[in-house]
Amino acid sequence: MIRWRAGVVEExxxxxxxxxxxxxxxDEPWSDPTLPARVKALAYPALVGELGVGRRVLLNVSALARGLGTGGYALVVAPGDGRPADPPGRRGHLVKARYTPLQAMVLGVDDQESEHHETLRDADDLEGMPVVVADLHSALPAIVAGTRTAAARAGRTPPSVAYVMTDGGALPxxxxxxxxxxxxxxxxxAVVTAGQSFGGDLEAVSVHTALLAARHVLRADLAVVVQGPGNLGTGTRWGFSGVAAGEAVNAAGVLGGRPVASLRVSGADPRERHLGIxxxxxxxxxxxxxVPADVVVPTFDVDDDELTALGRRVHAQAVALGEPHGRHRLVEVHAGADLRSALTASPVRLSTMGRGLEQDPAAFLAAAAAGVHAVSLL
Known part of the structure; x- marks a missing residue:
């Protein structure tokens, strides 16, 4: 059930x-008196229109009331004092967030009305494009930092990167x-939103057509596939949204891409099941x-005792994934000082499960190492 509130925009x-x-x-207080009477809310103007000071709004406060990880936001569902104007144009028939009260109709890159429909109608081959797959959204900037570091090492211009956002986390x-x-x-x-996710530069029905659009429409050198913010986990073996990372590996392999698996690594997570890999x-x-993928196993600087010990744990755990025990190829990539410097230069904040680069460097170095390897495949 949704927990609703209404109010007036003050800022x-x-x-x-x-x-x-x-x-x-x-307008009305919470049943819990510790919750604030003024809340931070997030609005998507493409869904609810432009909102200014003094406008009334209807809010979904369910996650905020439970203290869940939505960034501390109430979410604007609709203006409370009149409806937004109708959107211009009528092209496209892809419905996303389907059969919810906020379902949105978009023009898909693979839609019959799209200018790219003919390109994608029979497209079936990624032509060896590297596809880096990760579990957490926080891996995205680190992976891209790794691609840029590898290009700089080789004296090349940075590769063009398409981000394929899957629908395991945030949908917009x-x-x-x-x-x-x-x-x-x-x-x-560019951002390509696949499945039920929406709001990218291109919209796609599936991860498969999103990857094909990255290659044949955007002409990207490589793609990064990872869910949006807001990973969902239950503490069970199968009950986590990042299970779709394995399915993305399959999509990349079936389409003739080069799947590169970025490991979720941590040296600071207090939960044993997330320590190391x-x-x-x-x-x-x-x-x-x-399908076989290149699983990138980071090696860390030997002058850091904590990272060295963590590296041994990671390598021991990775054995289960590589041949002959598993089906994948283990690829060691050195995650050294230049990679860490590239991470500090990220144009966006690095944070995973509330920890930054200094608190959990291995998390970001492991993801960046996957980006380094992807460039070596170009």
Whole structure:
């Protein structure tokens, strides 16, 4: 069930492409007196129209009331004092967030009405394009930092990168400040939203057509496939949204791409199941991915005792994924000082499960190493 509140916009705050922060004064108090009467809310103007100070809004406060990881936001469902104007044009018939009260109709890159329909109608081959797959959205900027480091080492221009956003986390691409910041900085060239996710530069029905669009429409050198912000996990072997990483490996392999598996690694997570290589990676790549991939295993600087010990753990865990025990190829990539420097230069904040680069460097170095390897395949 949805927990609803209504209120009046008191402030218009920060904005980025597709999203705007508001401060809303609620009409009625919470049953819990510790919760605030003024809340930070997030609006997507493409769905609810432009909203200014003094406008009434209807809010979904379910996750906020439960203290869940939505960035501390109430979500604007609709203006409370009149409907938004009808959107211009009538092209496209892809419905996303289907059969929910906020389902949106978009023009898909693979839609019959799309100018790219003929290109994609019989497209079936990624032509060896490297496809880096990761579990957590926080891996995205680190992977791209790795691609840029590898290009700089080789004296090459950075590769063009398409981000394929799957629907395991946030559905609107607009929610991702990381994607918006990387796009603005020129670190990624486009966002393709696949499945039920929406709001990208291109919309696609499936991960398969999203990857084909990355190659044949955007002419990207490589693609990064990862869910939007808001990973869902239950502490069970199979109950986590990142299981789709294994399915993305399958899609890339079936279409003639070069799947590169980025390991979810942590040296700071207090949960044993996520220490070293997360059980999420071991399940997604070890049990779900049915085609061979290059699993990138980072090696860390030997002058850091903590990272050295963690590296030994990671290598021991990775054995289960590589031949002859598993079906994948283990590829060691050195994650040294230049890679760490590239991460510090990220145009967007690095954060995974609330930890930054200094608190959990291995998480970002492992993802960046996957980006380094992807460039070596070009």
């Amino acid at each position: 218009v705050g920060a904005s980025w492409p597709g999203a705007v922060e508001l401060v809303v004064a609620l 691409a607009w929610f991702s400040r990381a994607a918006a910041g990387l796009r603005e900085a020129g670190w990624i060239d 997360s059980h999420h990676s071991l399940t997604a790549y070890g049990r779900v991915a049915l």
